Amino acid sequence: MDLQDQLKNLFPDHVPEETKANKKEKPAYWLQDAPILCKYEKRKGKPVTVLEGYNGADSDFKKLTKDLKTYLGVGGSFKKDIIIIQGDYRDKIMDFLKGHGFRVKRVGG
Template identity: 70%
Template sequence: MDLKDQLKNLFPDHVSETSEHEDGEQSGIWLQDDPIICKYEKRKGKPITILEGYTGATEDFKKLAKELKTKLSVGGSFKDDKIIIQGDFRDKIMTILKEKGFSVKRVGG
């Protein structure tokens, strides 16, 4: 008997909500028609990747930024409707966004 079965015995009226978001986290993020622009720059001699051009809610863009930083295991920030990722991760970011259903445009280099 696992933990879920034990909890069902203790709380028979409770409805489990675990199967709602198993298909991925894109269900809460709005997909747009225009491509997200993926740029590469060097600031103070260090490479960074900038994502801009998202027209949805800022909360969705913040969720996307957090997910990208977690998957790539790098630092970054969200400022002025732009996601700034430390390092040159254009190829990896573009594949992650394409898997989620976004269209991405590579700019520079």
């Protein structure tokens, strides 16, 4: 008799909660089929990383921007379906997005 059986005998009315292994996690963001374009630009002499092509809901867009800025520890903004991150973080951003299930395409040098 293993521990689970003993617990069931002691507490017959108890219903165990689902563990994280049993639950299927839904993605944190809406995932799209088309890749997100990640490119490097200079604006007013300063390097920025620009992400284009995400066409999810505004709430997912804001959450993705906030999570990227928090992950990198830098500033940035989003305007008109474009995420702007201060600095050249293309590799880290691409790893972050691929880890969350996005397809990413690097544009430019």
